[in-house]
Amino acid sequence: MLEAPNRRPARFITFEGGEGVGKSTQVRRLLNNLAHHAIEAVRTREPGGTPKAEAIRSFILQGRSEAWGAGSEAVLFAAARLDHVNQLIAPNLEKGTWVISDRFCDSTRAYQGLTGGVDDKLIDALENLALDGHTPDLTIVLDMDPAIAFRRVEQRAVEDGLQLTGDRFEKEELDWHQRLRENFLDIARRNADRCVVISAEQDEEALEAAIWDVVSARFPELQGRPVS
């Protein structure tokens, strides 16, 4: 009988951190680097990633869930995540395609849990339900002073000739974002085998190189891969 080829499992990598720290930019750059190493990967985001989860994203980010409080929001984010895992993340990993997500479960723990005051046990239960064993293989936590992140976002908006309206999360005060930053660092400390904290206070290329160092050291199949 012919043996199935000994294929490496596809990897699931998530990016976490506060607003404007450069997650989306670096997710794009990582996808590009993986493609150069002949790795098939999909890029996704949370909240969102599937039509149903994107519908929940609009509902929450337009502020329509605000009156319900952080507990209901945690449930809504988990509902979106369950669909995202079932419809996009698990099927891709199963067929050998890497998945790179801009935010995932640590955002619920940081925003609704540690910062929003939702009980740890509820966050744990929702996480177990939504992930169904699909814990990320690696989480890159991009860390920076939120005041600098705000200036970056503001500067880009001015360059684009836009008025900074922001969604409701971006209207929160700076000290709230400082607490959020500490909470992401705390999550990283408590999950040190999965999470790597990288300073986002460096230019895009330097940060991309720092992320690639971590990713390629973590996954040996990237070493010795063809570079196109």
Ligand SMILES: Nc1ncnc2c1ncn2[C@@H]1O[C@H](COP(=O)(O)OP(=O)(O)O)[C@@H](O)[C@H]1O
């Ligand atoms: N390393 C960097 N240095 C300076 N500006 C950056 C850097 N990375 C991203 N930016 C800019 O900062 C803003 C926020 O970046 P983005 O990737 O959208 O962050 P996030 O997804 O974390 O909100 C964008 O205008 C982006 O062009």
Ligand SMILES: Cc1cn([C@H]2C[C@H](O)[C@@H](COP(=O)(O)OP(=O)(O)O)O2)c(=O)[nH]c1=O
């Ligand atoms: C995934 C997730 C996101 N969020 C928040 C974080 C962001 O404020 C918002 C997502 O907006 P988004 O525009 O994707 O974030 P960013 O500003 O980092 O580019 O939703 C939660 O509060 N809980 C969650 O579980």
